[in-house]
Amino acid sequence: MxxxxxxxxxxxxxxxxxxxxxxxxxxxxxxxxxxxxxxxxxxxxxxxxxxxxxxxxxxxxxxxxxxxxxxxxxxxxxxxxxxxxxxxxxxxxxxxxxxxxxxxxxxxxxxxxxxxxxxxxxxxxxxxxxxxxxxxxxxxxxxxxxxxxxxNSDQRSALHLAAVFVNNFTNQLYRVAHEITESKGAEFDILKPLILETANKVQDLSPYVAQTGPAKRNDKKTIKKHLKSLDSEHHRTIYELLTTSIKKTHGTSTGSATKRSITKNN
Amino acid sequence: MxxxxxxxxxxxxxxxxxxxxxxxxxxxxxxxxxxxxxxxxxxxxxxxxxxxxxxxxxxxxxxxxxxxxxxxxxxxxxxxxxxxxxxxxxxxxxxxxxxxxxxxxxxxxxxxxxxxxxxxxxxxxxxxxxxxxxxxxxxxxxxxxxxxxxxNSDQRSALHLAAVFVNNFTNQLYRVAHEITESKGAEFDILKPLILETANKVQDLSPYVAQTGPAKRNDKKTIKKHLKSLDSEHHRTIYELLTTSIKKTHGTSTGSATKRSITKNN
Structure with a gap:
């Protein structure tokens, strides 16, 4: 004891x-x-x-x-x-x-x-x-x-810092999503299964492998449409930065059309 | 049928x-x-x-x-x-x-x-x-x-756009966390329960209520420490933008010390 x-x-x-x-x-x-x-x-x-x-x-x-x-x-x-x-x-x-x-x-x-x-x-x-x-x-x-x-101390610091990204910052993205849906009279609740599944997915896959979406496949048309429909300048800044970040990670700054069909969803 | x-x-x-x-x-x-x-x-x-x-x-x-x-x-x-x-x-x-x-x-x-x-x-x-x-x-x-x-069309557009935030962008934050932990030899796997719990939490609470952490409580000392320890300029930009976003949401641009103890975790 x-x-x-x-x-x-x-x-x-x-x-x-x-x-x-x-x-x-x-x-x-x-x-x-x-x-x-x-x-x-x-x-x-x-x-x-x-x-x-x-x-x-x-x-x-x-x-x-x-x-x-x-x-x-x-x-x-x-x-x-x-x-x-x-x-x-x-x-x-x-x-x-x-x-x-x-x-x-x-x-x-x-x-x-x-x-x-x-x-x-x-x-x-x-x-x-x-x-x-x-x-x-x-x-x-x-x-x-x-x-x-x-x-060790370095690892603990890194984990604490990384925890801010996967907890506080992720939660803030949920908040932005809440603001976006609310502003158009859509239900935030419809997103909840997707929120869970996104978290579930990286329990088995690396975040790199789990990535999908317009930024990864460099779908300029959708990205442009999204940026246009964002009413808040602040939301646009977040959208642009994280889109750039995904492109950086996946090397899709110059994407090819063939990649498109493989990674269709979201 | x-x-x-x-x-x-x-x-x-x-x-x-x-x-x-x-x-x-x-x-x-x-x-x-x-x-x-x-x-x-x-x-x-x-x-x-x-x-x-x-x-x-x-x-x-x-x-x-x-x-x-x-x-x-x-x-x-x-x-x-x-x-x-x-x-x-x-x-x-x-x-x-x-x-x-x-x-x-x-x-x-x-x-x-x-x-x-x-x-x-x-x-x-x-x-x-x-x-x-x-x-x-x-x-x-x-x-x-x-x-x-x-x-309706507007609601569907809003949901699709919001889905990019809670899925693709959130997953990219997981990726950044992976890069941070890996760079210091810490295990990304240790973050997985936190990733799940962060998603679980907003199944019942609004993202606004669920928020915690240094940005929400305007803990300048921790924020400064985090920014200093981020090796990547790109990671720093994301950290700064989402910290600003949380402060904006929670009106903590000028935080008080009394808020600190209430919202201690992460």
Whole structure:
């Protein structure tokens, strides 16, 4: 049984608390928040505190607070040489105070406030300085059903950055699609199966192989028609940039007519 | 039982043929292709032809050829006043020859060559000039298990354009993410659950509500770090444009620190 002290009261901390509570290989000894009120609802299930000097012993301390607060919080911990991890994709491992055994336990997933999280769909990227620390964090990830991945700092940064593209930016494209359909009185809902299938497709195929559409086959007529029908200058800029990007990837800046029939859809 | 003649040998025609073959409410009387060879594999299952003058009677003729070929093909059909539809998102209904009863039967989904299609996940957008033609096309869509949606030309154009954003452009963002992870020796596969969850999330929430991340919370420090770590000028341009787009949508051009903790993840 791996014992944990949770530090922080946000989304990640709350989802981790619930997952650890359901696990029989990990348990939360204590939960710290600067504002006790934010975790008061859990006080029948776990010891809560707002006093760092009263932190209990544990195998792993998990700091799940906003990126900017991690470093300072770690320096205030009233002990040395214990395993302390943060959960951020973008904060360095060396931003944790050097008196500690340092690590990162980064769940690479988007969490919805209120909705339950199935950690079997949450890959956890683990970074440690010492190999023995890695093993305990790997066990901790497995204790909540997650797949764990050992990464170095560069890889974690790359994953965090790439996650912005596949999550935030992709979601913004959904938003633009919503604006486009709404402006013509069409239902955004009709696009939902396509959204799902687009995500499903790259579970098995590389995005390169999965690509279709007017930009890939350099279908100038359709591209022109689309640009003309976009009312928003901003939407046009996005359309042009991503069309250029696809052409760049697929070398179709000078497309041939024969390619057209092969890649017909969308 | 609705009888169909299929015209064309591409991806859409082939998937429709398979779906109609499985249905007990629709049947394919004949399949036409300019090049008989491309549908020869099906000749034991259906009558095939490469001669337009030999087309048989049917309730619906489905032209599933490349966009540029639709208009000319329709004008070559050796009959009048029969229901003829094309399957394109972007070609006008009036591009079909006016001697015909004209319609559009547009499956709004991405098809993978070779992979089977479950038409229950394929919304079909139907456009007709006459209401009676609409009803038969609706039945035809239902015969293969699809949900059908009546749309007008503007709505269909908007959906086709929006589909490019949620399918082709989204897939290109996956591709950029692949390039970013690969360049640092990180596994793209770790992003796959996030890709799926991002698509899942907007099945229930609007993209506006589903948004998270540094751009939404105007986290300048992370944005700056990301831009610095992007090696490709092209990737930086995409990052900047979509960050601006998210800020525009969420009015976070001048974000406040208090928003930060609420929207922590990614």
């Amino acid at each position: 791996i014992s944990v002290v949770l530090i922080g009261a946000g989304n990640v901390a709350t989802h981790l608390f619930k997952a650890f509570s359901l696990s029989n290989q990990a348990s939360v000894n204590q939960w710290y928040s600067r504002t006790l009120k934010s975790i008061e609802a859990y006080k029948t299930q776990v010891e809560i505190t707002d006093n760092l000097s009263q932190l209990k012993d544990a195998d792993v301390y998990i700091i799940a607070v906003s990126d900017d607060a991690i470093s300072e919080l770690s320096s205030k911990l009233p002990f040395e040489d214990r395993l302390v991890v943060h959960t951020s994709g973008s904060v360095g491992i060396y931003d944790l105070d050097k008196k500690l055994k340092r690590g990162v336990f980064y769940p690479l997933q988007t969490f919805t406030k209120g909705a339950d999280v199935d950690f079997s769909t949450v890959p956890i990227c683990i970074e440690t300085i010492k190999k023995t620390d890695y093993h305990i964090l790997k066990q901790l990830g497995q204790a909540i059903g997650s797949k764990t991945h050992r990464v | 609705i009888s169909v003649v299929l015209i064309g040998a591409g991806n859409v025609a082939t998937h429709l043929f398979k779906a109609f073959s499985l249905s007990n409410q629709a049947s394919v009387n004949q399949w036409y292709s300019r090049t008989l060879k491309s549908i020869e594999a099906y000749k034991t299952q259906v009558e095939i032809t490469d001669n337009l003058s030999q087309l048989k009677d049917a309730d619906v003729y489905i032209i599933a050829v490349s966009d540029d070929a639709i208009s000319e093909l329709s004008s070559k059909l050796p009959f009048e006043d029969r229901l003829v539809v094309h399957t394109s998102g972007s070609v006008g209904i009036y591009d079909l020859d006016k001697k015909l009863k004209r319609g559009v039967f547009y499956p709004l989904q991405t098809f993978t060559k070779g992979a089977d299609v479950d038409f229950s996940t394929v919304p079909i957008c139907i456009e007709t000039i006459k209401k009676t033609d609409y009803h038969i096309l609706k039945q035809l869509g239902q015969a293969i298990g699809s949900k059908t949606h009546r749309v």
